[in-house]
Amino acid sequence: MNKVIIFSAPSGSGKTTVVNHLLSVMPELGFSVSATTRKPRPHEVNGREYYFLEESDFRKKIENNEFLEHEEVYRGILYGTLKSEVQRLWEQGKTVIFDVDVAGGLRIKKEFGENALSIFLRPPSIEVLMDRLRKRSTEVEHQLQMRIEKAQLELQFENQYDVVLINDQLEETLAKAEHIVRNFIQSE
Ligand code: ADP
Ligand code: 5GP
Numbered sequence: 061m062n063k064v065i066i067f068s069a070p071s072g073s074g075k076t077t078v079v080n081h082l083l084s085v086m087p088e089l090g091f092s093v094s095a096t097t098r099k100p101r102p103h104e105v106n107g108r109e110y111y112f113l114e115e116s117d118f119r120k121k122i123e124n125n126e127f128l129e130h131e132e133v134y135r136g137i138l139y140g141t142l143k144s145e146v147q148r149l150w151e152q153g154k155t156v157i158f159d160v161d162v163a164g165g166l167r168i169k170k171e172f173g174e175n176a177l178s179i180f181l182r183p184p185s186i187e188v189l190m191d192r193l194r195k196r197s198t199e200v201e202h203q204l205q206m207r208i209e210k211a212q213l214e215l216q217f218e219n220q221y222d223v224v225l226i227n228d229q230l231e232e233t234l235a236k237a238e239h240i241v242r243n244f245i246q247s248e
Contacts, residue, residue, distance in 0.1 A: 062150045062155075062156075062175060063155045063156075063172075063175050063176070063177075063244070063245060064146070064155065064156040064157070064158065064168065064172050064175060064176045064177075065089070065155060065156070065157045065158070065176070065177050065179065065241055065244065066157075066158045066160065066165045066168050066169060066176055066177065066178040066179065067079050067157065067158065067159050067160075067165075067179050067181060068159075068160055068161060068162045068164070068165030068166075068178065068179070068180055068181070068214075068221070069162075069180060069181035069182065069183075069214070069227075070162075070183070070189060070207070070210065070211030070214045070215060071193065071207040071210070071211065072183065072189050072190075072192045072193035072196065072207065072211070073181045073182060073183045073189060073192075073211075073227055074181055074183070074192070074227040074230070074233065075159045075181055076159060077230070078181060078227070078233060078234060078237050079091065079157055079159045081234045081237070081238075082157065082237060082238060082241060083157065085238060086238070086241065086242070088153075088154060088155055088245065089154060089155050089156075089157045089241075090149035090152060090154030090155070090156055090157065091156075091157055091159075092141055092145045092146060092149065092156050092157065092158045092159075093107060093108065093109070093110060093111060093145055094110055094111070094139055094140060094141055094142075094145075094158075094159075094160065095110065095111040095113050095118060095121065095127075095130075095138075095139070095140050095141075095142055096110045096111070096112060096113070096118075096137065096138065096139045096140075097112075097113055097114070097115045097118050097136075097137055097138045097139075098110075098112075098134075098137045098139075099112070100112050101198055111142070115138065118130075118138050118140070121140070121142070122140075126142055126143060126144065127140040127141060127142060127143065128140075128141040128142070128143050128146060128167075128168065128171060129141050129160075129164045129167040129168060129171075130164075131160075131161060131163055131164050133161045133164075133210075134203070134206050134207070134210070135206065139160070139161070139164070140164075141158065141160060141164065141168065155245055161210075161214070162180075162214040162217045165178055165180075165221070166178070166217065166220055169221075169222075177222050177223070177240070177241070177244040178221045178222045178223070179221060179222065179223045179224075179225055179237070179240065180217070180218040180221035180223065180224045180225070181225050181227050181233075182215070182218060182224055182225065182226050182227065183226075183227060184226060184227070184228045186208070186211065186212065186215070189208070189211055190204075190208055193207060193208070223240055225237060225240070
């Protein structure tokens with residue numbers, strides 16, 4: 061049975077940290093590399109963190125129905141999950157793991173139903189979230205503001221997820237995430 065794991069959370073909640081940990085300890089997982097029109101951050105590599113596309117190319121793929129879901133996550137910045145990405149990973153026998161925003165996560169859950177486990181990663185508070193985002197220092201101030209506004213909206217959707225995981229102490233979060241994901245993969 062082809063399974064998928066969805067991690068969604070407001071930006072800065074720790075998705076990348078948790079998903080990278082899971083990928084490093086569970087070789088049976090394969091990361092779904094999304095497409096985006098945002099510019100790469102230092103150290104990000106095309107085809108590893110994202111497929112970095114020009115907006116015109118992204119829009120062509122929308123027209124060709126190549127996306128499982130796509131979203132203007134932030135004003136003027138598009139993100140999307142390619143159908144080909146899920147096929148590629150399933151063909152390798154992997155369980156697919158997604159790091160997507162809350163709307164995208166709900167859409168993917170709807171698509172895969174029982175074969176999907178949707179996990180909402182929540183920061184202990186909005187203040188902690190702001191602090192983590194500032195310390196990450198990857199966004200300029202107006203982008204930070206955009207992310208925090210969106211976070212406040214997204215936090216209202218946690219009850220539509222299969223599991224809510226609060227990311228307070230990182231080591232504890234990583235252990236819990238691993239336990240939840242292993243249980244799901246082993247279940248019938
Ligand atoms: P996301 O992918 O959800 O945007 P990141 O994984 O980039 O979030 O995490 C945001 C920042 O918070 C990073 O700098 C990360 O190192 C830090 N971080 C993640 N989890 C914790 C935690 N439990 N305690 C403290 N800092 C954390
Ligand atoms: P970042 O720019 O910080 O890498 O990601 C911004 C947000 O976009 C995150 O919440 C991330 O989960 C979300 N995101 C990344 N890829 C996709 C995708 O394919 N679809 C959707 N809907 N959201 C995505």
